[in-house]
Amino acid sequence: MNIVTILNKSKVLLQRKSVCHVSKAELNTRRKALRTRFCLEPRRRISAIFENPNATSALRDGPDYTFRDNRPTPYGVMQYKRICQSIEHTAAIIRYNKEIDLALQLEKRRAEELQAEVQSILDKKLKPKGGKVDANSKKR
Template identity: 40%
Template sequence: MFSLNTTIGTILRVKRHLYYNVVNGLHQSCTRYLNQRWREKHGLTANPNTFSPLTNLPDYTFKDGRPTPLGVRQKARLDKQRNYAARIIKLVGEIDYAVERHAEVKKQKKQKRQQILDSKLKPKGNALLKKQLEKKLINS
């Protein structure tokens, strides 16, 4: 069928799309060759060791209901997730502040421009006399 060359590594395709590395006549499985399409289709993570009941749940429980201590590396994972959550909240707050500040600066620029336009456009002639007359009537 096929010849094995002991100096050159070859990849053999085996049933169900599993791949094995053959180096010097030794078979070495590789997690990289897991069937990723099947895992994605079934809603699983790409790496089976990152998230599962075996990694997240305690190894045992007490019959009297006492809480079990955290497992190996479980506290580190929890701290890491808390740090991610705190950082996300901080960054979202900064973005909200930036958006609000940008809107406020834009509003101030618009008001300043309107003030400049209002100071430039003054009534003249009959319109000025009419405006002054209206002010006198209002004040008296």
Template identity: 40%
Template structure:
């Protein structure tokens, strides 16, 4: 007796892939694509609809979040650049002050007196 399995025509058969999600993400990154294919693109960034009279469409929730995150990043960048400029300027001022102090010390050393002084002034 042989057993015959029959699959009804209305049952969907799913095939599966043995490729790991990690490998797929690595491949996407190696190709210069974002790791998550839904992270950006025309379908994600574009509006869901447009008005026929040309009015701008309101931003979606995730678009607003992305915009706020980008503003936050920009504010952090500006703040860090200002801190970096301040640190560079302070370092230059410290070097200049150190050089002035060294020059002041050299100028305040003892001067030769007597015949040595009169010889230098006659020349």
């Protein structure tokens, strides 16, 4: 049996809602090619059930009910928890961005200070005697 027939066999068995039956010989000969994900593939994908409706924000974040007099609907427990988590995540991201900006400024300032220190050391070194001779002074 080749790997294609083994996979087709496992998918057919999964569609029948039965356990994936593969013989020991097939499993031992095709151990590297046959993965457990084909036997344990999610039921939604195999049986063409719609994807999880809570995965999209349109249904997840909206209110469960509305009042006829247009009063605001109170948040649900999980909805309030998600809102609080997103606020915390946003605050953490802003704080970390400020820390990164501060670290970049400190690094830039340290590099400038180091360059200024090197330049001051070079300026303090002894200079050769006599200085430069101008071409005009030689002619006189």
